[in-house]
Amino acid sequence: MTAPTTIRLTTAQALVRFLANQYSERDGREQRLIPGVWGIFGHGNVAGIGQALLQAAVTREADLPYYLARNEQGMVHASVAYAKMRDRLAAFACTASTGPGSTNMLTGAALATTNRLPVLLLPSDMFATRAADPVLQQLEDSRGGDVTVNDAFRSVSKYFDRVSRPEQLIPAVLAAMRVLTDPVETGAVTLALPQDVQAESFEWPVSFFRRRVWHVGRPLPEPAAVERAARLLRNARKPLIVAGGGVVYSDARSRLCAFAEATGIPVADTHAGKGAVPWDHPCAVGGIGSTGAYAANELAKEADVVLGIGTRYSDFTTASHTVFGNPDVTFVNLNVARLDAVKHSAEPLVADARLGIEALTAALTGWRTDEAYRDRTRHLIARTREIEEVCFHRGHGPRPAQTEILGALNQALGDRDVVINAAGSMPGDLQQLWRARDPKAYHVEYAYSCMGYEVAAGLGAKMADPSREVVVLVGDGSYLMMAQEIATMVSEGLKVIVVLVQNHGFASIGSLSEALGSQRFGTKYRFRDGDSGLLDGDVLPVDLATNASSLGADVLHATTVDGFRTAMEKAKAATRTTVVHVETDLYGPNPPGHGWWDVPVSQTSALDSTRAAYETYAAHKLTQRHYL
Template sequence: MTVRLTVAQALVRFLANQYSERDGVEQRLIPGCFGIFGHGNVAGVGQALLQAARTGDDDLPYHLARNEQGMVHAAVGYSRMRNRLQAMACTASIGPGSTNMLTGAALATTNRIPVLLLPSDVFATRVASPVLQELERPDSGDVSVNDAFRPLSRFFDRVWRPEQLPSALLGAMRALTDPAETGAVTIALPQDVQAEAFDWPQELFARRVWHVARPVPEPAAIARAAEIVRAATKPLLVAGGGVHYSEAYAALRAFAEATGIPVADTQAGKGALLWDHPQAVGGVGSTGSPVANALARDADVVIGVGTRWSDFTTASRTAFANPDVRFVNLNVAAFDAGKHAGASVVTDARAGLEALADAVEGYRVGDAHLASYTEHRERWTRVVDDAYHLGHTPLPAQTEVLGALDEMLDPRDVVVQAAGSLPGDLQMLWRAREEKAYHVEYAYSCMGYEIAGALGVKMAAPDREVFALVGDGSYLMMSSEVVTAVSEGIKLNLVLVQNHGFSSIGALSESLGSQRFGTSYRFRDPATGELDGATLPVDLAANVASLGADVIRVRTIAELRDAIVVARAATRTTAIHIETDPLAPVPSPESWWDVPVSEVSALGSTREARKTYEHAKAGQRPLVTPAENREDDR
């Protein structure tokens, strides 16, 4: 039996019948499609989506986005909130519409989050070439701008002929549901092929369930890891995003409680062990807590669970200073498990923690180690309390804004952030009270993710309040998905933190001897020729109101607390606008991040910063297990 459909109609029907399954729970794999139509896809994918909606057959719900990059961010937020068991599709027109998705593709792959990208492409027949928005290359007739997706995607294919669609779709679904190999998945669709009819086998559209694996660890690998852990006197566990995606919360708690091993977390792993658990010591690395960073410096064994060991986590390879430190890496991806020449255990996080717990049964850290980090943790709690209630004037500190939110939000409310100074302050200070309540995109740290990502989070968890914290830099780069939220009736809470510039890069610039050059939003001063004149009269509150959101302007932390209550109770997207002092003090993480300083300079500030840089850089090390400590050399 065959059915005659266009390529786009077949694509939509196929996607509507794909399901994922893990632990016996099934859900739609592709629950919907974001899109912006142009001449490249309006008659293809656009027509197919309309037909599906109007006929009620194999419907794939369509959501009109306002920015192609933004819709990929929303898809990432959705999938991450669903622990990578579902992935939204994103369709865009030829040329700029499709290449606008490139940043989102890079973000998805860097974060290991599945999204399905459907960029429109040039005519396969080339009958009308060059078509509008086509990039011509004199040396290659089969290259289009969509080839830029190749290095950014975990799977890429281009459907030049209808016959190629089934294999492309099956390959795409495999990559979307592979926890070790997932990321952006791209199927480029020539615009003429989208509208071309073909006789498809009926079996292509049958209900298909993709089983998301929980790889179990090799017993010998667990035995090697257990031997290392049992010999540890000052161990530290670092929980990454893989703990969330595996839903390994109970396994992590049980392991920490049985062994007494302190648990630090990465940006993606925050909340894996709640902040008030006795073994939780906060974020580790460049923006972590002094508690976790002190433990990292002395650790003789570091157990990484579901982390890719970014430079922020390792403090640019200065965090783990013990010359004899050894790594045990539990990760579903062999690529990440093998980092730092550690004992590599390729495994699902939950399965790996359960197996390791059994293998080290009876092991527990010494009382002195437990008492030491417990005391340090209690001191740090008081420091955070002080930062949350700083009483800074005349403008409040950003840490006070976070304090008001942390104390006023319900434990299930989700905070979303991505770029600027807020991620660092959040990782250091935020007290996660529920496993999925902290959502900071910090693998790509993409300005503009906040509102779009929050839209996806809210779509994935409609029963939870979602708060997007947005600095003025990120807001001005991408506020477009406020309109999408308003049009869809999706309620978001936006906290617009206005500090008239790039706070994070301003502070970094100053530490590098560049005196905050080019980081403030100011008029150009005719006297100096630089952008150091009066503050620009940018009114973010008026802007977001013009996009359809309700707005609450506040000046004090007391007013902010009242506004949070009002926003949570509202039924429409609501923005709270508050101005903060970018120079207000923030506690030190007692850590470092490698950003090179000019080796020679005519500026004294730069020369002094270079001295500090060279001193810190001397502490960098390759994080390769010493040869004398390897099992095969014993």
């Protein structure tokens, strides 16, 4: 008997079966490209993708595990964190109901695309037939009948398609896999699925469901481009490397260390690149830019050639175009994306980071920076260590400074343990102070800096590598934005440590507000004062520790640095998700600033504080320039 060449399935059933058979491969290692589906069901997907996932689990016709999230934005964050831990070689799918369930994923989509991390979004859509029109939660647009809220995903997705007929799924989902596995184009991929089409059946070619392996290549550098880049570096007297996330995703860490050792070029890092060179490596000079370390920013002021590897040069990395102070500075950018390789009028080296570093190492054989420059690098590193130690041991009271908690936490964690953060004052403190040996141990989302990322990301990171201790470092501001996935950690039996730092306000924006002459307006959690009419009354009696306990976590309390150390030891020994609650001083003190961030100040004001801030702002603007 001849085997059938087609099979009748619904669109949703076909999608589930297809996704279960997708794999990625790099350097001979294959893994599941889509390891599972996150979802929250409602009208629009409960009888479509929901039914398909149930059928797959019951009949075992497709191996695609389902995970229940508590917030649609949170499940996208968890997926992104998973992809980051897997070097972008695996990506979850996320399904949501029609309307608000789907648009809740928009922030997650923006975060994924900004960070260039893959995630597959499957928002449910309105009826393709428009038989019921308008349906519940439908946006009626007077300009056109084919517009839905899901069109909002177009601007934050690297690929968007609406599957309005079953057979359209075939080209749409193949295009989706192409983008998810492209190191240049990856980000959020959105396939909007009308609810009636999800449930509609079709005769699918059996070959559509075959096992597919998507090969993630390593683009080779052009020899002439390598020679041009090497020529600039050979002529440099004060070169500096800026290591970004591309070093990590390319698994080029050992090559970068060897290159730095051979040439003597100091290595600064971005948030995404921290740990690519261990913090105590002789060439490691710390974070660079607006919240950068003393050594990195001092070297950046003098650098005559900057070798950017796998960095997109955000404004925090360049301190809003002020950190590279040499008027004759030249850039060489090694990047898989030409968009980034040509930034700052650079000599571009478009290639995989690992292969590009290997080519530069060979081209610079025998060349090395002079001893005086290496001595200066060592001196600046020593001064940076002194600054760190002051921050770690302030003896501040009655509430400890946040930097003291970070010092104690860094000391408590092992080299492979993962710390996760995203927003508030902590990313800046971490970039200066965190001592990372392993790039997977430093997981700070600072491309979109999304409040609410941390807890959900802890869930995804733990799923990506259960062998690592995962520590979520979150302030009360971010915690209040999104803490629901603690319940998911508990339901999945995952052990994550959540360090909840409560200072009763927005420390980062409060400090920024004060520096910009806005007097910390609207940045503290306070009762409204009856006399002033402002939110500057007594502290609100908010009990976040009890909230965490209500979500199913075990909770430990600390009021001192020593108490925090003790609580961390207990949390590490625990087998369940544990929250360590500690209160810190809202007013710092934070690490000393070595960079600038361009946040415009009112040019005219009735407030003395704002006028004084504008004078400072105008002085900084004089040092800002395009790198031409």
